[in-house]
Amino acid sequence: MTATIAPETVRPAPRSRRGASRFPLRRRLAPYVFVLPFVAVFGAFSVYPMLFTLRLSFTNWRGAGSAEWVGLDNYTYLLGNPGFWSSMANSGVLWLLIVPVQIAVALVVAVLLDNAKTRLRGFYRTAFIVPFVTPLVAIAQIWVVLFDQNYGAINGALNLVGLPDIGWLTTSEWAKPTLALLFLWKTTGFIVIILLSGLQAIDGSVYEAAALDGASRTRQLWSVTVPLIRRTMMFAVILQTLAVFQMFAEPYVVTQGGPYSSTTTAGYYLYNHITRGDLGTGAANSFLLVIFVMVLSLAFVRLLRAKD
Amino acid sequence: MTTTSNPVRTPTPNRVRRPLPAVGSQLFLLLLTLGFLAPVAWAILSAFKPAIDIIRYPLAFDPTTFNLDNFTEMFSDIPIGLGFLNTGIVLVVKGAITLFFAPLAAYAFAKYDFPGKNLLFGAVLVTLMLPTIVLIIPLLLEMKELGWVNTYQALILPGSVDAFAIFWMRQVIAAVPDELLDAARVDGCGEFGIFWRIVVPVIRPGLAGLAVLTVMNIYNDFVWPVVIASSERMATLQVMLSTLAATISGNKIGADYATVTGELLAAASVALIPLLVIFIAFQRHFINGILAGSVKG
Numbered sequence: 001m002t003a004t005i006a007p008e009t010v011r012p013a014p015r016s017r018r019g020a021s022r023f024p025l026r027r028r029l030a031p032y033v034f035v036l037p038f039v040a041v042f043g044a045f046s047v048y049p050m051l052f053t054l055r056l057s058f059t060n061w062r063g064a065g066s067a068e069w070v071g072l073d074n075y076t077y078l079l080g081n082p083g084f085w086s087s088m089a090n091s092g093v094l095w096l097l098i099v100p101v102q103i104a105v106a107l108v109v110a111v112l113l114d115n116a117k118t119r120l121r122g123f124y125r126t127a128f129i130v131p132f133v134t135p136l137v138a139i140a141q142i143w144v145v146l147f148d149q150n151y152g153a154i155n156g157a158l159n160l161v162g163l164p165d166i167g168w169l170t171t172s173e174w175a176k177p178t179l180a181l182l183f184l185w186k187t188t189g190f191i192v193i194i195l196l197s198g199l200q201a202i203d204g205s206v207y208e209a210a211a212l213d214g215a216s217r218t219r220q221l222w223s224v225t226v227p228l229i230r231r232t233m234m235f236a237v238i239l240q241t242l243a244v245f246q247m248f249a250e251p252y253v254v255t256q257g258g259p260y261s262s263t264t265t266a267g268y269y270l271y272n273h274i275t276r277g278d279l280g281t282g283a284a285n286s287f288l289l290v291i292f293v294m295v296l297s298l299a300f301v302r303l304l305r306a307k308d
Numbered sequence: 309m310t311t312t313s314n315p316v317r318t319p320t321p322n323r324v325r326r327p328l329p330a331v332g333s334q335l336f337l338l339l340l341t342l343g344f345l346a347p348v349a350w351a352i353l354s355a356f357k358p359a360i361d362i363i364r365y366p367l368a369f370d371p372t373t374f375n376l377d378n379f380t381e382m383f384s385d386i387p388i389g390l391g392f393l394n395t396g397i398v399l400v401v402k403g404a405i406t407l408f409f410a411p412l413a414a415y416a417f418a419k420y421d422f423p424g425k426n427l428l429f430g431a432v433l434v435t436l437m438l439p440t441i442v443l444i445i446p447l448l449l450e451m452k453e454l455g456w457v458n459t460y461q462a463l464i465l466p467g468s469v470d471a472f473a474i475f476w477m478r479q480v481i482a483a484v485p486d487e488l489l490d491a492a493r494v495d496g497c498g499e500f501g502i503f504w505r506i507v508v509p510v511i512r513p514g515l516a517g518l519a520v521l522t523v524m525n526i527y528n529d530f531v532w533p534v535v536i537a538s539s540e541r542m543a544t545l546q547v548m549l550s551t552l553a554a555t556i557s558g559n560k561i562g563a564d565y566a567t568v569t570g571e572l573l574a575a576a577s578v579a580l581i582p583l584l585v586i587f588i589a590f591q592r593h594f595i596n597g598i599l600a601g602s603v604k605g
Contacts, residue, residue, distance in 0.1 A: 019323055028493040030499035031416035035428060037405075038413035038469040045466040046435055049446035056445065063449075109340065112333050119334065126591050127341040133587040134348060135528040137546045138576040145569050151363035153350060160367070185344065193595055242479055249530050267441055279445050286442035294437060 057283035074284035087269035095244045097180035110195035129187035140253035172262035191236050198232030234304045238297045355577045358568030391545035398463045400525050405468040406522050414477035415503050435471035480514035496572035505514045522531035
């Protein structure tokens with residue numbers, strides 16, 4: 001298969017000066033040398049473990065002793081297990097709480113920051129990305145303190161305006177929104193920057209044309225901006241879908257998957273197999289998660305293609 | 309809102325439309341910014357309050373009562389200096405490996421044609437989609453085989469030539485004109501020399517962005533370190549912070565809770581501040597780097 005980039009089409013002169021019809025050996029070997037360190041690390045710490053996981057998923061190995069081949073048993077066990085499905089459902093609910101809100105807010109913010117008339121653009125850009133650079137563990141700890149039912153600042157503020165305490169982290173109906181809020185707080189700034197990169201590639205004259213046609217600002221956003229940065233938006237959606245279904249550190253630090261397993265995400269459920277030493281089932285769960293996320297990503301890409 | 313145009317100023321040439329809800333959008337941005345900065349500001353300010361006041365009056369700040377008690381308690385209770393040292397060692401070595409070898413591989417992907425290139429680059433893209441957690445079990449077993457559990461090499465090597473870094477740098481390097489590389493070749497520059505003396509200086513802004521992102525990722529990394537470096541001697545800063553949570557949920561009664569909360573906020577602040585300083589100092593590179601490297605709509 002030939003690559004799309006043909007480096008020598010523009011200037012054939014240097015090649016002829018070298019007096020060889022093909023590139024010299026050094027030039028043909030160079031790329032292999034350059035990718036070698038990557039291939040070594042990648043092979044040893046990604047490909048090998050991945051193949052190992054695949055094999056493990058067909059055994060009942062518990063970390064010691066001999067491994068027995070059990071075929072698809074781990075997979076069928078998981079697919080018939082309510083715990084597995086409720087972990088996927090928890091992640092699904094978190095996805096619904098996070099991704100649509102995040103894309104909408106990030107789009108509005110990005111459009112405002114792209115407008116040269118908005119004041120303090122540099123300040124806002126920095127401020128929005130601050131949460132993204134803060135260590136997740138540190139901020140998750142802060143979340144635990146802020147949202148504490150009895151002593152937290154959030155309930156303190158609610159009491160000030162006469163509202164009752166909310167069990168943010170202690171009731172199963174509020175734990176998911178509280179985690180979603182943490183995730184939104186942490187990553188929305190990054191999505192703003194990604195959307196901003198799409199907006200900056202848009203030629204300003206299309207807006208002038210739309211304005212001449214009498215399109216209102218909201219109309220312009222919907223009919224001009226969104227279609228033009230559809231690909232960037234889809235990139236952001238896929239990125240966040242992967243992140244939400246893999247979410248692990250947030251429930252690990254903030255809720256330990258509780259209360260009543262309400263924040264046991266797909267990623268956290270997977271971790272539970274590891275702590276129980278049930279490595280075969282854990283491996284099978286990993287692959288089910290990967291397959292699910294890949295199918296979802298491909299579905300998004302299809303959706304995008306269908307609109308083109 | 310009525311628009312009052314300044315008669316002295318000439319109108320800007322490509323004026324689009326009146327910024328209609330200028331006040332509304334400015335207010336929206338301001339409120340959102342406050343919400344984004346408030347948790348961090350609250351935590352850092354609260355860390356200076358007497359521990360009991362943090363839980364008794366979480367929303368009140370009286371500068372006259374500010375002191376360093378939470379910090380001194382925290383420093384005597386947890387070996388946070390060791391955490392910083394471990395994180396620092398991993399940061400320097402792993403960061404150097406990533407920042408050198410990822411652009412080098414990206415250069416090969418962007419500017420050479422070689423058999424197997426598409427297959428390899430496809431592998432890079434697949435790696436981007438894999439949850440880290442999928443690799444945790446076999447990697448842990450591999451580290452046990454190698455005798456690397458609770459060692460620096462286990463913290464450093466896996467993930468050191470990051471797939472995202474290669475993906476990003478390939479896009480940045482693809483934008484370097486081929487003429488520039490050919491000209492260097494004519495001047496007798498070797499293949500590595502072209503990378504080192506031509507490509508690296510040209511992509512410096514992108515590299516700076518990658519550097520900030522890499523430092524951030526390594527400093528904040530948690531899932532792998534908590535699995536592989538659980539001993540007290542090897543714990544990174546983030547691992548130490550996470551065990552502090554276990555302490556807090558174990559002691560949820562009265563004053564004890566206040567003390568732990570005070571120490572926890574002090575530790576979180578100490579962990580936050582270095583990264584915030586680095587980020588604010590280099591944020592232009594970081595943001596511009598992402599802006600230059602992302603997919604275009």
